[in-house]
Amino acid sequence: MSADTRTARNVSLLTRIGRGGPVTVLSLVLLALLLIFGLLLGDQLFSVGALQSMAFQLPELGILSLAMMVALLSGGLNLSIIATANLCALTMAYVLTHHVPGAEGFMWGAWQVMAVLAGIAVATAIGLLNGAVIAYLGVSPILATLGTMTMCKGLSIGLTRGNVISGFPDPIVFLGNGVIGGVPVAMIIFLALCAPVAVLLNKSPFGHKIYMIGSNEKATRYSGVDTRRVTLKVYVLSSLLAVAAALVMMARFNSANASYGESYLLVTILAAVLGGVDPFGGFGKVGGLMMALILLQVISSAFNLLNFSPFLTVAIWGALIIGVTALAVLREGLGGLRR
Amino acid sequence: MTLAADQRSFMPALRRFRRSHEFWLLVVVIVFCLGLGLATDSFLTLQNLFDLLTSNAFVGILAAGLLVVLVAGGIDISFTATASVAQYVALSLALSYGLGWFAIFAIAGAVGVVCGLINAIFITKLRISSIIVSIATLNIFYGLLIFFSGGKYITSLPKYFRDGVWWFEYDDAAGVPYALNLQILVLAIVFLCTWLLLNRTNVGRQIYAMGGNKDAAQRLGFQVFRLNCLVYGYLGLIAGVASLVQAQLAQSVTPTVLVGKELDVLAAVVLGGASLAGGVGTVLGTILGVALLAILQNGLVLVGVSSYWSQLFVGLIILVAVSITAWSERRRRQSKAIN
Amino acid sequence: MANFLDLHAISKRFGGVHALRDVDMSLEAGEVHCLVGENGSGKSTLIKIIAGVQRPEPGGRIVIEGREYAHLDPVQSTARGIQVIYQDLSLFPNLTVAENIAVGRHLGGLHLVKWDAIHETAQAAMARIDVSLDPHAKVEDLSIASRQLVAICRAMAADARLVIMDEPTASLTRHEVDALLRLVADLKKKGICTLFVSHRLDEVLEVAERVTVLRDGAKVGDYSAREMDDKKLAMLMTGKAFAYETGDKDFSRGETILSVKNLTRPGHYADVSLDIHAGEIVGLTGLLGSGRTEFALSLFGMNPPVSGEIRLDGKRLALRTNRQAIDEGIAYVPEDRLTLGLVLEQPISANILITILDKLADGLGLISEATRRSVAQRGVDDLAIKAPNPDNPVKTLSGGNQQRVVLAKWMATKPRLLILDSPTVGVDIAAKDGIYEIVKNLAANGVAVLLISDEIPEVFYHADRVLIMRQGRLSGECRPHASSEAELRDAVNA
Known part of the structure; x- marks a missing residue:
């Protein structure tokens, strides 16, 4: 019986903050951290260089987290995003290093586009495989994507024998290292992906269906939604976002490899959940995710400036997710009393 | 498996076994073994099987621990970080204070149990989903370890530890010596203990019960928190023990080498028939799951496939296995619905 | 003692x-x-x-x-x-x-x-x-x-x-x-x-x-x-007396909306034929496992029949998915409201919109905030759902109001045939009354209603005609005004 109607005895600041949702909570945490780091580091943290380096680092994890997020929203999970990104990066790298003729001219440009299209094709194929196995065979997403993850990585290793493919044409490298008006191109790409994904999720029929499926797939199916098709599309979308991450990653390193960025895999889940995505699906917004990413990046950059080990950063990220989730649980408990 | 003591139940039990996941897995493993035995001269040799057991002991030991957590309806992927911490702490102390076998196992085990209990507390008391907790703690344990250890290797291990265990030596016709080494010994003990825990103790049956229906377990007065402490603590203990087995085999401690293997272990356990939904999974199945992946990789090398390709096949096997399981489960449910 | x-x-x-x-x-x-x-x-x-x-x-x-x-x-x-x-x-x-x-x-x-x-x-x-x-x-x-x-x-x-x-x-x-x-x-x-x-x-x-x-x-x-x-x-x-009258209107000369002939799916039901006319509420009762839900799902495109035909407004339907059924004007309120009828955690508005999402999209393929709000609000108003805010989760509503949300999402599709599978399970007696009222109003507007229930009084008092299903076959028909509740009960349990 949830008819708890105890009056608001103890409306602490915490619960009052809590009502604003994850974005408010994270903003306050961010504010507090900025204050602490600001005191410790002074203007160093807010220098143009520091901000720009943050803007260079954030997009990789950001795009990958976006790819994880769409799968999480639908009540699933996509463990194969990194492996997909690497396989796509290698595909693109192969085309770029083997087929791009000369250093300029029409064919030079056309082959670069071809390379990206090849990456997109591979990503679509992996997305379709994931989606089909999950939606039509009924395999749990964690297992299906674990399988495709291992398979994609295996394919990457087998094809390259673990070697790096490097040396790309300038326009590609520019995507990862260029700056337009002081803003890194990678950041622009990230923002350019966030906007349509946010619109897709919040305004399109497809987005509405994803949230509904994330909460209750069966009821959604009984309402006339072809949930299998939607699930299939979710994993294709997730794969396509992974290929975007692949492009940014390979451009930044000017190389591709079977095992780049693997440590990001579980961090993307952390970032999404920190940003208010329900790990069981149905809830979460792009705005929250962006907030979480900024928070993680500020911690990482500040620790870097303080000369802390990057591994300590990872530990703090882990602690942060437990802290914030605990806060949410606590809030719910207090909220229950209040109601 | 609840094999009853009385003889009358033997035939139905056999019939039930014939329909089980483990039976089909056993068939596949036997077919693999026979195939490889016929195709190569080297597979069914004592030398190869000995090496196979020794080199896969680490994954096997961890799989047994993870099985218990999955049966209880949870998931934990922080155990590789736990193992890294336990290994480092135990062997550092051993070097500083000249500790012996018993002490290092006690220390590694205790460190593991503490890490496991931390997971259990977060999961039960804060009601955060186990996958999120364990991703976070993975990062926390690992980050702190690298921060404090500086990521340094330990190569000069104590003499007795480097020598390991070498019991019941036996020389074959060619004069090659075999013996019961630390890896095989611990592997056998851990599987035996896990089997006893799950099948022969009341707590084991409670773990199955809790995994099968958590609400009912609570209503019947099961101590869910205590059970969670037990299962996560047990996995921690196992991770601690496994870490020493791995260090002995590698003859060194490398803090960064274990993290990243957690999904491989998960794949083996799931391949062995354990369900992520809880309540399902057997020690026999887990042994077969580990064996299948080990034999597959070993066999590919023996028949001349470059080891660069082995991961691709592992991925394929996982994908095919989980698809078949999901498909047959769905068909079984459909036929039940009609009857 | x-x-x-x-x-x-x-x-x-x-x-x-x-x-x-x-x-x-x-x-x-x-x-x-x-x-x-x-x-x-x-x-x-x-x-x-x-x-x-x-x-x-x-x-x-x-x-x-x-x-x-x-x-x-x-x-x-x-x-x-x-x-x-x-x-x-x-x-x-x-x-x-x-x-x-x-x-x-x-x-x-x-x-x-x-x-x-x-x-x-x-x-x-x-x-x-x-x-x-x-x-x-x-x-x-x-x-x-x-x-x-x-x-x-x-x-x-x-x-x-x-x-x-x-x-x-x-x-x-x-x-x-x-x-x-x-x-x-x-x-x-x-x-x-x-x-x-x-x-x-x-x-x-x-x-x-x-x-x-x-x-x-x-x-x-x-x-x-x-x-x-x-x-x-x-x-x-x-604390209230509920008196219901049995219906005694004859619809057989009216427009036929649903016409089912010899519909068969082995193992589920066999040789089912029935007609439902505009404005008519036809009850379908029978014991659990009699095949009623399976039959309803066939009409809703989720359990394709093996033989026989379904006609809606004279048009023969070959339904493969429930989307086709919905587009043809068939709505289905499932028995299990909590797991099949509603997405409880999500907002009332989202639940009302779910059946018509694709139709609400504008030229860009997006649903504007104004459209979303107005369609949801219309559903809330039309069915008198008592909710402070349509964006609250459905689970915050009472059972009766939850069932109204289910009806609202189907009303949004403008159905010709409404199939109700045990619509009042877990709903209070007073709230039941409101649901019957809504269904009768719909029928009065020309919708054909198939009311499936194993509560005898429900079909007896609220359907114009009651069909009895046993082991997948229609075994009898009862006109409430020319019969009694006890007779119907005996026919069902026979």
């Missing part, structure tokens, strides 16, 4: 709300007693207090066989022989029958499993109530009825003196209910009390001796079961 259990002045407050107010109740040893009341009347709170899961407010007394308690804890309650069989049975599907029965006795503590003791306990418990199940079988492989037997055996194994059954008949077939009731009679002979908590009273009244009625947390009274019937109980539970 001495009383096994006496409750004196039991109250329970949750915050400012009185869930129970000074309730007295007594159970004689070996009595079969019924506890009835609407959702929120305090039944489940009372059960939880008896089971020791919740504490009553100070001042109340619980007396078990002469021993007095201010409150119980679960261990005391079990030790005094009180066993609750919850609606979901609380069994462990992955364990064996024997383990499930003996779980309370032999699975506690840290020691080796005593398989012999477990099997002995299980056999003894099964012998006590004369059932025989394979003790090695896994519970997940059993039928619902057998699972219920396992749950009862578990109560036996725990030496139950009082077995409380929460909605025990909800998912059983008539035959299985009969077996259960015989079992209860057996328990009675052994001096074991049974307390039924139920809303389907007709069956239970056959074996119960006394009925206690709760309303709004207070006891209305104790009554002898012999002088009770559905209508009197409904009166006592709601």
